[in-house]
Amino acid sequence: xxxxxQPDIHITVSEGASLELRCNxxxxxxxxxxxxxxxxxxxxxxxLKYFSGDTLVQGIKGFEAEFKRSQSSFxxxxxxxxxxxxxxxxxAVGGGNTGGFKTIFGAGTRLxxxx
Amino acid sequence: xxTIHQWPATLVQPVGSPLSLECTVEGTSxxxxxxxxxxAGRGLQLLFYSVGIGQISSEVPQNLSASRPQDxxxxxxxxxxxxxxxxxxxxxxSVGQPxxxxxxxxxxxxxxxx
Numbered sequence: 001x002x003x004x005x006q007p008d009i010h011i012t013v014s015e016g017a018s019l020e021l022r023c024n025x026x027x028x029x030x031x032x033x034x035x036x037x038x039x040x041x042x043x044x045x046x047x048l049k050y051f052s053g054d055t056l057v058q059g060i061k062g063f064e065a066e067f068k069r070s071q072s073s074f075x076x077x078x079x080x081x082x083x084x085x086x087x088x089x090x091x092a093v094g095g096g097n098t099g100g101f102k103t104i105f106g107a108g109t110r111l112x113x114x115x
Numbered sequence: 116x117x118t119i120h121q122w123p124a125t126l127v128q129p130v131g132s133p134l135s136l137e138c139t140v141e142g143t144s145x146x147x148x149x150x151x152x153x154x155a156g157r158g159l160q161l162l163f164y165s166v167g168i169g170q171i172s173s174e175v176p177q178n179l180s181a182s183r184p185q186d187x188x189x190x191x192x193x194x195x196x197x198x199x200x201x202x203x204x205x206x207x208x209s210v211g212q213p214x215x216x217x218x219x220x221x222x223x224x225x226x227x228x229x
Contacts, residue, residue: 006158032215043205043220044159051215090158094214102174102214105151107158 002027004093004106012112013081021076021109023091033074034092034103035065044090050074061085086113117142121206121221128228134179134193136224138206141187146208148189149218150181153203165189166213201228 003026013019025031032051036044048059055067065076074091088110094103121138128134140146147166151159161174163181171181178197182190189206206221 034217036218041223041225043207043222044218045220046217049217102149102161102164102172103218104161105159 002031002093002095002104004091004104006089006091006106006109008109009107010110010112012114014114015083016080019076019078019081019085019111021089021091021111023074023076023106024072025074025091025093026072027093027095029095032094032103033065033067034094035059035063035074035076036090036092036105037061038088038090038108040087047076047089081111081113083113083115086111117208117219119206119208119219119221121224123224124222125225126227128196128226130198130228131195134191134196134200134226136191136204136206136226138189138191138221139187140189140208143187143208143210145186146210147213147216148183149207149209150189150191151205151207153205153223155202159205163191164213196228198228201226 005024007022034049035047037047038044047063048057050057050067057065063078067074088108090108091106092103118141149164150162152162153159165171165183168183179193204224207218209216209218
């Protein structure tokens with residue numbers, strides 16, 4: 001069955017510092033991979049998505065993610081964090097042939113940004 | 116443009132009372148519809164999804180049920196709420212093949228069962 005693991009429950013970075021949020025997935029076929037962001041008390045917004053092609057994917061708000069098949073990872077990065085990036089980030093995996101055509105989310109990583 | 120409406124935003128209910136949360140989508144036809152639950156400190160758990168009117172797939176056996184009486188309406192219900200039903204409930208939609216297209220989320224309902 002498909003699954004997503006986000007090993008870090010929360011991360012604190014200084015404003016202006018670089019960020020990397022980890023995500024590992026388990027999926028029997030070629031996965032569709034997503035990163036979503038959730039502000040407190042709100043729904044989720046898509047940051048970026050990967051299915052095929054270039055393994056480095058650019059998203060909104062200056063985020064990027066790199067797909068590494070050999071490591072079953074899809075880590076999210078940002079070179080310089082802004083205070084407004086403080087939120088919860090969810091990695092997700094979806095697909096068609098296996099897993100029942102649905103999107104499965106990780107437990108999330110809460111990002112704190114200190115001045 | 117497409118919009119998703121989810122209400123109420125906040126709900127406090129006693130144990131054993133019924134529940135009805137409603138979600139409607141505007142500006143698209145035949146969307147895939149989803150109910151997720153987010154418990155405090157945990158990720159999103161897929162509860163139900165629907166690819167068409169009257170078609171409901173349940174992911175987790177539990178105290179809840181879902182219905183899709185109209186193309187763009189998705190309802191989450193319970194006959195008797197449990198304390199464990201507390202959480203943040205999110206409705207979402209997508210188009211095309213489920214699981215491979217981006218999800219658009221509503222703003223959520225915070226349910227507290229006391």
